[in-house]
Amino acid sequence: MARTTVYLIYLLALPFSYGYNGDSFELECPDECDCHYFRINWVTDCSESNLTSIPYDELSLSVYILDLNGNNITSLQRFPNDIKMRRLQIANNRLTRVDRDAFKGLDYLIDIDLSGNNISYVDPEAFLDSHGLLNVELQDNPLNMIEGPFLMSSTLQYLDISNCNLSIINSQFFDNITSLTTLDLSNNPLISLEGDVFNVLTSLETLKINDCKLNIITGNLFSSLINLKNLEMAGNDLSNINWPEVLGTLTRLEYLNLRKSGLTSLSEDTFSNCTNLVTLILAENELRDLDVAVTLGNSVNHLEVLDLSNCKIKGPISGDAFANATRMKSLYLSGNPLFAPDLQEALAPLPKLEKLFLSNCGLSNLPDNFNVFENLLELDISHNPLVNVFTRLLAPLEKIEYLNMGYSNLSYIGPETFAHMTSLKKLVLSGNDLLSLEAGLFGNLTQLTALELEFCGLKRPINANAFFKNLTYTDLREIKLGGNPLVIPPTGPLFPKQLSQVTVLDLSNCNITSLNPDAFKNTENLTELNLASNQIKAEDESLLFLETLRHLEKINLSNNNLTTIDPQLFVNNPKLHSINLIGNPFICDCKIAEMWDWANMIKGDLDVLIGAKSAEKDIVVKGNKKKKYLYCHYNEAQLRNMTIITNKTVPGRRPFVKPREWTYANRTWAKYVRESGCEPVVKILRPVALIADFFDESHGRNISTPALILAVMALALGLGTVIMTLRLFQKRQVSEMDTENNRKQR
Template sequence: MIEYMEISIHCYSKKFVNLQENYFHILKLHSDQYKVSFNIDSCSEPKFSYYSLISPNSVEKNNELASCSDELLRTLRDYQDGAPPDVVEIESLSIGCEDNYTLNLEKHHFKGMFALKKLNVSCMVISSLPHDLFCGTTPWLNHLTISSTGILILPEKLFTNLPFLRTLVITKNAIEKLTDEVFWGLDSLTHLKPESNKLSMLTDLVFLPLKSLHILNMKNNSLDSLPQSLGSLSQLTFLDLSNNNLVEVSYDMFQGLKSLNRLYLTYNKIFQFEHESLTGLKTINYLDISGNVIQYLPEGMFQSSSLHTLSINENSYNEINPENFLITPNLRELNLAQSSIISLRSELLFYSPHLRLVDLRGNFVTELASDFLSKSPQLVYFYLQGNKISNLSSNFFHGTPILEDLNLSSNNFTILSSLLLKNLSCLLYVDLSNNSLKSIPKGFLSELPNLQILNLSGNELTNLLPDFLNGTRKLNKLDLSNNNIITLPDNIFDPLRFYDGFHHLELQNNKLEKLPDISFLEVSYLNLAFNNIEDISRDNFHNMTSLTHLNISHNAIDTLTNSPLILKYQNVMSLDLSGNSLSEIPNKMLMEAIRLQFLDISRNKLTSFKFSIVSNMQELSELRLAFNLIKNLKTLWYENPLPSMKVLDLSHNLLSKENTIQSKGAPTMEKKQWENLSPMNKFPNLEVNVLLHYNIRYFRVVHGKLEF
């Protein structure tokens, strides 16, 4: 049956009082069958303006109920056809159907709906679309959507009676072909969207009637060629042909599109552009031909002074000729990423002085000339990650004074010039991760007062100079993870002592044995995992009241007895102590961590764990105690439940079947119920409870039921 109908009604008469009596009575709505909402607006009598939504339940109980959804549509049509013109008129109608329901649209189905301006039909199955479906309908219909219907064919001259239609959306159907006369009569159409169909053929004259068309979206089809009539669309400003099967662009494919601004040819199978195939597009400002198999770009291919965004990434050309950019003085964004480029000539960007973004990531470039960016004074974003560059000259960025985002990650850098970032006072983000850097030169960051994010992870750093962070007054994230750092200078973080914006510090996967003074940092995220830290002193985390996520897992910590780690930190939400050598957790260590949600103490040497340690944590949802030496669940007993607990992991401990049962005389484990386990019955919302061990077969508790 029809799943929903949304009807917008325009009421302009003082006879609105008759609306419910004369209109809804005739519709015979069944509240169990239909979800029908009526949006009433523009009523002349203010006292009725609050009728913005009238439920089907408002119909009198003694009405004869409609038994068929098609009857409802017929009733709408018949009533509207004979309704007095001074009562109500339907302006907008949306029809949706349940899966596999067949909607029967008949000849003249919408006859009489003279005020209808917007019609949306979305049903999985439509029996057919009669060519005279819209005969007798209002000529003022300006928006028509027929989507997700499974229709294969649009009848010729289907839209002939809709001279003022401006938007036609026929997406997500199964249409395979559009013929010459299918769009006849659509002189006013400005938006046409036949995207996401199965279109493989467009006859030569199909677009000829569409003299006013501005937007044409045909992406996600199976087109391997375009009709000659495409060139007749002189008013077209937007054309999307993405995700089709086009293999080449001929010299005359886009001739006649003199108003085109945006062209998308992404993810086709294009391997070549014929000479001068784009020269007629004088007004083009956005061109995207990424995701094809283009091996060669003809000389002078881009010849539009209006072009400001060019994406030719994800192709297969090895080099690009600077002469292609001779007539692109207003280019703002150039994307050449992932295109198998081996080398780039120094003058490539000389003819586009207004570039703001250059993306060269994912190529095979080994070197760049020192003057490569010398004519790019407006460059803001420069992406060079994923190449094979081992060095850049000290003056490489001297021509880019307003550069903000620099990504040099995943290259082969082993050394850096201390002057490489000189005078880049606008720089906000620097990524040098995944290179082979062994050191950072003195003064490297000294002229970056606005730097916010610095990523040096995945290098071979063994130490850093005490003045490493000098000049970085606004840093908020520093990533030094995955290096070989053994020690950090005691005063390395001093430049950030009076700055409260530094929130994120990553030092995991190094060889740190101790920490410098970081107690004054207002960090919220601190990761020290996989180091060689043996002791956490009281001073390490003193006054770090903003800390919310702390990870000190997989170190060599064997005791916390003299280290009230987060005693005063009520904001901590995640604490990972796993992979150490802890034999006990001090009772008062976490007493004020009332917001803690995640606690992992797995892979230690605990022989017991008292739940009084976490008894105040009403938000704790995940507790992991796996791979310890806990023998008896009775030691876990406590009186106060934890209402937010979702996951409790006790796997790989020394539990046995006997001591998991609260009562010695209890039945075998296979017959035990949730309530007989101690203390798991204290977790009313527990979803997963794992007790895996060689002596106990795997089982879990899901929503209070034991499952083996």
């Protein structure tokens, strides 16, 4: 009787034990894939798995997001009937065409990503069954010339066909996708756009035709785009365009980007009808003789952002250049040869200016009328050959909150330089060969929140003398010291007590090989610590400094020399929710599995391990196609035994359906944990795993009382999991309609 009881308990508990390699397997999941819930949606991540075909027969009908990016899939077949997939990602595969039946029956499809394939043909009716389709990504495919309408979809709002080798857009191209609000045609060799090609797109709000080698645009091209607000035409050759005629009907235009478009001159009525223009980008054009006052005229009364960076303006900017742009809040003049006296006169009419960027302007001195800019909050004077005697000129900027003086050949900054900038919140001094910091330099910056001292040749992190003695800088929360050849002391703290409230610290690329246990004794409030691109090894005491960081939430240890990692290292970091270990030469052993189980079951979220599974940024429109994963590698001896290990069923791990063999050493952590043969070691998992082992060994034996107790514990775990699962699905049913409506509103 006891034996039967244990058997029944084991059958109840076993289904729940097969989820502990990091995934939830209430729903079907193909062998080569990583499956998990993203919020309440079932995600099947088969990306970068060397697939040559889609595992149609292994997919759950409830899959919400299917990620097949980065495989070797060459063709598409029909998906199973009644599948409820919303987002399909097949980017960076080897597809050559999309036929009519490829997506037949995908009634729920909202987003599809087919970018980065070799697709030359797309059937116009390919998405006819997807009645709620909103977004299609086809960029980076060699599409053949399209004759007639391109696609049929009454709901499509976002279409990206950039870099598709299209040389002609015929007049019927958009006839059956008239609901488009965003269209990207960038990086196609169009050369010319003529006639009424956009006439049916009356709902279009954003149009991108960057880098299309355009040199011909007819005057009436945009005449029907009555709702167009954002227009990007950067990277073309538009030197001979009749701009007043082309832009004349775009009365609602708010954002215009003509960056690097071959412009050499602009007439005085270029923007005469663009009376709602808020942002104008003319950067990287050879506007040597630009008369800013004449070009802007009276038509830019609403202009708030003007970018004239790197326009090679050779003449002095006239005093009335910005006279009619009195609402200007952000002005970018970086990369133009400027002189302080001319600049002083031109900026005088801009008392409302909040952001001024003068980087790389050849300035050896600064205008002396900064007292005019009572509202100036951000100033960038970086990459200028500034002398070390401009303290007096900056003194009036008492309200400034952001100051960038980086890469300005400064070797000395006087202790009075920032004495009056008591509102300063972010100071950038990176790229100056400072070597040391003067006593009292940051003394009056009591509201400073961020300090950047990257690549300054500093060997000592920060000298206590740079701050007032016995004063804690409570607002200073972020310090960046990356790229300095720091010499780490073998004992004692790195930073003075004045910085005890710092929460974000960047020590990346500092040639650090180890940190002593008391390195952060004076900065125990750290929540984010960046130690990326150093030389930290997996030695016994290399990470003991973590014991003092009880408030730590994020740590970046990527691209170091770690070969193993133990979850016990983080036992004193209860708030930790993000660990970046990508790029380390990890060896595939059971410590990897322990870390996985710790993140999944103790922390309750695999997202704690960056690169363990697809993140939110990987499942959005125009998302990141090439994800960075956590990898480990087998040595040769391990690889020889892999066939036996990977076909072994381990309680607590999902078994493989088909026999398999490995011939390559690098594995993602997700795949290694499953195939490793490492049993779950997290305490909460032990009852389930032990019951399974016990039953295998108990044939012909009497069942002991401890075994029955263990079985009851497993049953309790199983029942608890059932209750949580039922609640999850109830929540999913209630929220699914709201989620669907939210996605349709994008």
